[in-house]
């Protein structure tokens with residue numbers, strides 16, 4: 276492989292368990308009296324962005340924080356249900372930093388950077404302490420100490436939770452810190468602003484172009500560094516568990532300015548979501564993995580068995596995860612759980628309309644623990660299920676099915692969380708993350724908060740202390756060019772004058788991705804999907820219907836811009852999945868599987884992160900790699916049996 280095509284993650288040398296400490300010892304600092312002379316732009320105020328913005332401001336930097344929501348409290352993070360992992364070993368069940376590290380590495384099927392995963396496991400305990408100090412009301416045992424439950428891919432209980440509302444409570448903690456800093460004048464919060472381009476001056480990220488979503492005005496925001504904390508892109512599939520507004524625009528526009536996009540095809544499908552019931556459905560709803568602490572997945576043994584679940588006796592039920600993975604049972608990682616559900620449906624044993632679901636049943640636990648205990652643990656999830664379906668989960672089996680949920684892909688970052696564009700940092704789900712080819716449950720909140728509270732504030736200082744950052748004004752040619760490009764794109768969208776609304780194209784894109792770049796992929800399907808996405812993109816620019824204008828609140832214009840970006844990213848997702856000729860974690864290529872249908876990695880050719888540079892001058896996107904090295908454990912075939 277040519278040396279130029281290799282990305283350097285700048286991981287510090289030495290033993291794994293000393294690397295982060297060594298890096299911190301070596302980092303350059305900005306003195307307390309100098310920090311207020313640096314402005315940092317933070318785009319996004321979900322858990323990653325809010326924690327970073329608050330912490331940077333507490334340190335003395337001037338922070339400007341832009342979000343497209345009307346309040347940081349509406350970020351998608353608020354929807355996180357089940358919990359957050361930390362290697363506290365409160366249960367005295369054998370947990371440790373090393374175990375969390377190994378399980379995360381293995382859960383990700385050895386496609387993550389070892390040094391980052393170790394640091395994440397190391398920092399996990401501090402996140403809980405910090406959140407408790409903020410007043411986050413984690414569930415507690417009768418005696419007062421913090422309670423834990425289990426998530427997939429682990430044999431210990433290390434997940435801290437606040438009923439089924441962990442994200443909401445953590446976000447209130449981070450938001451409280453952010454609001455305090457806003458009141459103190461350190462953070463300027465700019466809601467209803469959508470970042471639409473990155474300003475790069477002399478090769479460094481120096482600002483963004485944003486649209487005021489209420490007035491339609493374009494604004495130039497300049498700074499010494501830009502932090503993207505804009506979340507994941509699972510909504511490329513149209514139907515996903517993400518908040519409806521979550522999108523890829525910020526990271527995609529940064530990619531078009533040169534930021535490498537890593538592993539775009541690594542997408543997680545969550546096995547236990549409410550099945551889509553109609554073609555008009557706008558999103559899917561998650562039933563948290565935490566439910567599988569007490570819930571069991573099953574289908575009828577006999578294909579086509581149309582009896583209602585309560586009429587199917589125990590002996591005629593197949594608890595397929597327990598049968599197939601006896602060691603981990605219902606708590607296998609999500610990639611395995613989702614594919615197993617799909618296999619049941621393909622065998623004709625799916626349940627509900629069209630056989631597109633499997634049962635999730637808590638009746639065993641209700642008998643064992645009592646209904647009240649279950650309500651205490653999962654009350655709001657049960658209410659949500661009943662509200663949507665009309666059925667009471669405590670009186671029968673819930674019906675669930677896999678849906679797009681989380682993106683392990685995202686902008687490539689080095690050990691310091693900086694992209695390949697100096698001064699552009701990317702945190703939370705927006706970066707390509709520490710989760711490899713498959714994230715274990717309750718690890719996203721852990722990563723976003725580790726990034727925001729404990730990593731970025733250090734590494735950003737090192738950048739600011741060492742960089743030459745001459746003043747830049749709105750009249751700089753690069754800023755003017757970016758603003759003109761945004762305006763030209765808005766005008767182009769408004770000019771199309773066709774008949775199909777943006778949502779229609781989005782739904783069509785989702786179908787192509789689900790069919791060919793979903794739970795399973797094949798060469799044939801991926802080649803076809805790239806052609807289909809390209810054709811869809813062409814049709815979009817010929818037939819888009821877009822009411823209203825640019826100088827006003829226009830949600831259709833917002834949507835159209837985001838769909839245009841999904842249509843470009845969608846093709847890169849397929850291209851990435853096509854290039855990776857192996858199966859690993861959530862990336863399951865049907866051509867590469869073991870005799871018993873598990874993912875077959877090819878470590879010789881693909882033990883690397885793939886990071887794509889944007890197409891340029893008629894050249895297609897360029898695939899760079901970051902080789903992955905594993906010192907702590909041998910590259911094993913994952914086994915949860």
Ligand SMILES: Cc1cc2nc3c(=O)[nH]c(=O)nc-3n(C[C@H](O)[C@H](O)[C@H](O)COP(=O)(O)OP(=O)(O)OC[C@H]3O[C@@H](n4cnc5c(N)ncnc54)[C@H](O)[C@@H]3O)c2cc1C
Pocket residue numbers: 318319320321322323324341342343344347350351352353354355356357358359360441442468469470471504505506507516517518521522524525561680681702703704705716717718719720721723
């Ligand atoms: C239903 C559900 C349940 C989950 N439960 C769990 C769980 O129990 N445990 C766990 O660990 N993980 C869970 N996850 C995953 C986890 O919630 C997310 O990965 C995490 O919250 C993402 O946080 P974030 O800060 O990176 O992004 P987000 O919370 O998505 O925040 C993005 C922010 O960026 C802003 N933004 C985006 N684009 C722009 C733009 N162009 N311009 C301006 N602002 C922009 C938004 O306004 C928002 O403020 C769950 C995910 C889902 C979908």
